[in-house]
Amino acid sequence: MSFVYRLLKRVMLFAMPPDYDKVPDKEQYMKNNRADGGKPAASFDEVEVVTIPNPPPGPDHYPLKIIYGGLMRMGSLSFAHALARLGFRTHHLLEDGWEVWDDVLRAAEATFPKPGEKPKPFTRKDWDKMLAGYDATTDLAGMFVPQLVAAYPDAKVVVVQRDFEKWWPSMLSEIVEGNFPDSVWKVWAIKVIFGWVVGASAGYAMRRALAGWFRADDLEGIKRNARARYEEHYAWIRENVPKERLLEYRMGDGWEPLAEFLGVEVPQGVPFPRVNDKVEHRKRTTMRLNWLLPQLKRRVLVGLAVPAVVVAISIPLLRVFGLV
Numbered sequence: 001m002s003f004v005y006r007l008l009k010r011v012m013l014f015a016m017p018p019d020y021d022k023v024p025d026k027e028q029y030m031k032n033n034r035a036d037g038g039k040p041a042a043s044f045d046e047v048e049v050v051t052i053p054n055p056p057p058g059p060d061h062y063p064l065k066i067i068y069g070g071l072m073r074m075g076s077l078s079f080a081h082a083l084a085r086l087g088f089r090t091h092h093l094l095e096d097g098w099e100v101w102d103d104v105l106r107a108a109e110a111t112f113p114k115p116g117e118k119p120k121p122f123t124r125k126d127w128d129k130m131l132a133g134y135d136a137t138t139d140l141a142g143m144f145v146p147q148l149v150a151a152y153p154d155a156k157v158v159v160v161q162r163d164f165e166k167w168w169p170s171m172l173s174e175i176v177e178g179n180f181p182d183s184v185w186k187v188w189a190i191k192v193i194f195g196w197v198v199g200a201s202a203g204y205a206m207r208r209a210l211a212g213w214f215r216a217d218d219l220e221g222i223k224r225n226a227r228a229r230y231e232e233h234y235a236w237i238r239e240n241v242p243k244e245r246l247l248e249y250r251m252g253d254g255w256e257p258l259a260e261f262l263g264v265e266v267p268q269g270v271p272f273p274r275v276n277d278k279v280e281h282r283k284r285t286t287m288r289l290n291w292l293l294p295q296l297k298r299r300v301l302v303g304l305a306v307p308a309v310v311v312a313i314s315i316p317l318l319r320v321f322g323l324v
Helices: 003-011 025-037 076-085 102-113 124-130 139-151 162-180 184-197 202-212 219-240 255-262 276-321
Strands: 064-068 091-094 134-138 157-158 246-249
Touching: 064 076, 064 139, 076 091, 076 139, 076 157, 076 219, 102 124, 102 139, 102 202, 124 139, 134 139, 139 157, 157 162, 157 219, 157 255, 162 202, 162 219, 202 219, 202 246
Parallel strands: 064 134, 064 157, 091 134, 157 246
Antiparallel strands: none
């Protein structure tokens, strides 16, 4: 199925511009929505889109040096901003464009194969490609900690842990429920419309990663397994990562323990970042969807037009050769 998914996606993207998968800046976002004729549910003026202040690319930012040992909805974007302020180019999946999600899907298939599947292994070479130009990673990467630790044995791991009772309601409402809707049609919309037509595989890749990590294929199963998987996640890190490469960090500890562990100077006069709370997260999600909708309309037209043109050209040629 994953092969068919990728094949159909490439067919649908055949005639699309080369920058289709870039997260839009403010000008492009507003242009798309004006062209669509609709009013955005969340404008850029309502959402403070603060780009991660990463240092410029360079050879010093390879290979991966810092692995985020927390999970989504544990301040991962704030942590990404903090690492960037400390001089590390930080890869935060939800902020790094749409093209990265094809790699996430392959990583999820390799890490969490379904019964009967024999996916291609996701190796150090694949991680290097996905994380090229970065020396730190956060966010969804927390679900691949064992794989990243194996691929980068010299990397340091920073454990960020939020109490389960505070973390799970946010994780459930902001991440899980949206990827596991209660309708079969909505599930297929994630895969077919946004994946094959729009070319944004984020929804399907996220769903596959979540299902694999929680070891469940539906929302109820995820709810049942949530606490156990949370506890297993942190137990694995503490049992398998050498103490000298491990930092137990709580959001709120400030710069000092993090800077000391990473061997860098504490930023002077710079408050520790705090971004992407629940309200802001929902606005940012709405912003992305508002960008995708005009893309959807355009790609549906392309998806219909390309086969129509092929048929229109092929039939006369087939008649010339007496094949029809």
